[in-house]
Amino acid sequence: MTSQDALTPRPAATLTRGAVRGATALRGGRSWRPTPFFxxxxxxxxxxxxxxxxxxxxxxxxxxxxxxxxxxxxxxxxxxxxxxxxxxxxxxxxxxxxxxxxxxxxxxxxxxxxxxxxxxxxxxxxxxxxxxxxxxxxxxxxxxxxxxxxxxxxxxxxxxxxxxxxxxxxxxxxxxxxxxxxxxxxxxxxxxxxxxxxxxxxxxxxxxxxxxxxxxxxxxxxxxxxxxxxxxxxxxxxxxxxxxxxxxxxxxxxxxxxxxxxxxxxxxxxxxxxxxxxxxxxxxxxxxxxxxxxxxxxxxxxxxxxxxxxxxxxxxxxxxxxxxxxxxxxxxxxxxxxxxxxxxxxxxxxxxxxxxxxxxxxxxxxxxxxxxxxxxxxxxxxxxxxxxxxxxxxxxVVPRGFDQPPMWPTYVWAAQHIPPGDVVLTDGYRPTRSLPGYGPNLLAPAWPDPALDERERERRLTAVRAYLSPGSTRSERTAVARRYGVRWLLLDKSQRLPAEAVMVAWSPRTGEVLARVDGGSPRESR
Incomplete structure (x- = not known):
């Protein structure tokens, strides 16, 4: 730019376009305005x-x-x-x-x-x-x-x-x-x-x-x-x-x-x-x-x-x-x-x-x-x-007077007693979906997964039903526990606590019981 160009005044429009974004309207610039969606x-x-x-x-x-x-x-x-x-x-x-x-x-x-x-x-x-x-x-x-x-x-x-x-x-x-x-x-x-x-x-x-x-x-x-x-x-x-x-x-x-x-x-x-x-x-x-x-x-x-x-x-x-x-x-x-x-x-x-x-x-x-x-x-x-x-x-968004989102009970009361990775046997709808989120494992997963053959999952579900059956014997339950390394039971209030299980905690809200069993080391899962 020559000295003559530098001395020539610019049009007002040019000054406005060249103003720094965010300057106030008093200085001829555009102030940022939030959009309706913002x-x-x-x-x-x-x-x-x-x-x-x-x-x-x-x-x-x-x-x-x-x-x-x-x-x-x-x-x-x-x-x-x-x-x-x-x-x-x-x-x-x-x-x-x-x-x-x-x-x-x-x-x-x-x-x-x-x-x-x-x-x-x-x-x-x-x-x-x-x-x-x-x-x-x-x-x-x-x-x-x-x-x-x-x-x-x-x-x-x-x-x-x-x-x-x-x-x-x-x-x-x-x-x-x-x-x-x-x-x-x-x-x-x-x-x-x-x-x-x-x-x-x-x-x-x-x-x-x-x-x-x-x-x-x-x-x-x-x-x-x-x-x-x-x-x-x-x-x-x-x-x-x-x-x-x-x-x-x-x-x-x-x-x-x-x-x-x-x-x-x-x-x-x-x-x-x-x-x-x-x-x-x-x-x-x-x-x-x-x-x-x-x-x-x-x-x-x-x-x-x-x-x-x-x-x-x-x-x-x-x-x-x-x-x-x-x-x-x-x-x-x-x-x-x-x-x-x-x-x-x-x-x-x-x-x-x-x-x-x-x-x-x-x-x-x-x-x-x-x-x-x-x-x-x-x-x-x-x-x-x-x-x-x-x-x-x-x-x-309205806490009362309308149908609310599902308010499931928490399972912190049980998870705090179970070391991460330990196997829990349960057939409850809510604990099978919630408890693994705290670190424990289930004997039988709630959902299919390509990582697990569906026939194996069905065998595990059958084992859970056999263990919790009222007609199961102690030796049958022990065999299931040792085969899959079960160390914990989570039972609802209507299920019988096996004689060999030791109650550790219970939920005053749902009546569910957490019990300890000695399942040893699983033969198939490790």
Whole structure:
């Protein structure tokens, strides 16, 4: 710059554009203003974190806490999550779980404490991913807020409580689960795919492929819906040629970019040492558990159909609309699960509602929300949200007067007497799902796992029934205890305490009894 240029005054507009971001309006700069989603999403994060923390360990929580406990004991060779058996091949040992195990070892926290702390982090990933994805569909500032409200309220008038279901009530139990983290990453992946629809840098496609590989390893069934959404979002708009947008060698067209992403996904999943994700293809061991996902579907999900008119209009305007394509393909996958008996595919039902919910939110966030017929749609949405809140979801944040999340009893009273790794024999529904989260092992795991042959699990379940049978003899019980290394019994108040067992503790809330037996060293499990 010459001396003459330096002395020449700049136009006021130039001074304004060059002002430091964050300067006050008095100095001609722009002050940062929080977006509606930053405020509303932040409040939602705080309220739901507190709501999640008030719900005790229940349902699948103990399983995920047990995974952290096993990794805390051995990062490289963790045992089976719930039994004193080898854990090689268990899909629970994902990158997400490994990170939790490293954190537990570094901090000394117990598995259940790590899972509790994971809830706020997972929710942050979920909310930021939602905001990012919705912003690729519309620039309307209130659309992400309305999408969040629709996602947590517009379900049905009967409780849908399952991992990966993002209704307000269900979130109080599953925020700390891998499925919630995987769904948050899925939203981020869809947002990334939208930016690469017409081409992009090779590292963009490669990074997206790595992200999809991580989702696949963390929660394989969520990856089915994630892949469907990725394909729907990545469809180039009409009139877009399949070529790179510049002559830069680092920029790829979709024709070469998406194979790059696929290769990155394959590389991530193939090098993961804990389990082979391809071994899960065709696995039907948990299909019978998921059959209940298909029961009472209208009552559980009908409020989401309020968004169907908005989704239909999007399809009428653009046959390649990502939300419309996503919804159609998700419905086909769910139908396939029903027809074939592979009911596990019903796990994507939670994400199947997203196109309906987000389409409705985007329509209501339009510049003239009260123009007919949008006014009618808005009234239906408000009525549906109120109905869903009052009939199902309110118990998540209102402690009395509504149906509450499951409030299972704690098993700290028993776990404090049991050294980590000791084998416990019990057939109670709640202790078999909760107790391993504190460190003990079960004789018979509650759920199937590819790391354990299902025939062996059935033999162990038979052994538990034989031991607890009123007609069992002392010698029969001793044989079971020694074979599997049983050192503890946890019995409910209706079960008889064997003569050779010594009561150690009992729960005044449930009447359950913890007793010590001498099972010696197991012959088969070590």
């Amino acid at each position: 405020v509303c999403g932040g409040l939602f994060w705080l309220v739901m974190t507190l709501a999640y923390w008030r719900v005790p360990m229940c349902c699948d929580f103990g399983q995920h806490a047990a995974v952290v406990e096993r990794l805390r004991a051995s990062l490289l060779h963790p045992r089976h999550p719930m039994a004193d058996l080898p854990g090689a091949g268990s899909p629970y040992y994902s990158p997400y779980a490994l990170a939790q195990g490293v954190f537990a070892r570094a901090t000394g926290l117990a598995g259940w404490e790590v899972v509790k702390l994971a809830g706020p982090l997972n929710l942050l990933v979920l909310l930021s991913g939602l905001n990012r994805f919705v912003r690729t569909l519309t620039s309307r500032p209130w659309a992400p807020v309305l999408a969040l409200l629709a996602m947590v309220l517009l379900w049905g008038t009967r409780t849908a409580w399952w991992s990966g279901y993002l209704g307000l009530l269900s979130m109080t139990g599953n925020l700390g689960y891998p499925s919630t983290f995987a769904i948050g990453l899925t939203f981020w992946a869809w947002a990334g795919a939208a930016k690469l629809r017409t081409g992009g840098p090779w590292w963009g496609y490669g990074g997206l492929g790595v992200l999809m590989g991580v989702i696949l390893l963390i929660h394989p069934i969520t990856s089915v819906a994630a892949l469907i959404g990725l394909g729907a979002t990545a469809i180039p708009p009409p009139g877009t040629r399949n070529r790179a947008r510049s002559h830069n060698r680092a920029t790829l067209s979709p024709l070469t970019g998406w194979p790059t992403a696929l290769l990155a996904t394959a590389a991530v999943t193939s090098i993961w040492p804990y389990y082979d994700v391809l071994s899960l293809v065709g696995d039907s061991s948990v299909d019978h558990i998921h059959r209940q996902l298909y029961t009472e579907m209208p009552a559980r999900f009908w409020l989401a159909l309020i968004g169907l008119p908005a989704l239909w209009l999007r399809f009428r305007r653009d046959r390649r609309d990502p939300l419309a394509v996503m919804f159609a393909l998700d419905v086909l996958v769910i139908a396939y699960g029903w027809v074939t008996g592979h009911y596990t595919y019903g796990r994507i039902l939670g994400l199947t509602l997203v196109p309906l919910q987000f389409s409705l939110a985007i329509a209501l966030a339009a510049p003239r929300p009260w123009a007919w017929p949008r006014r009618t749609l808005g009234l239906c949405a408000a009525t549906g949200a109120a109905l869903g809140f009052l009939t199902v979801q309110a118990g998540a």
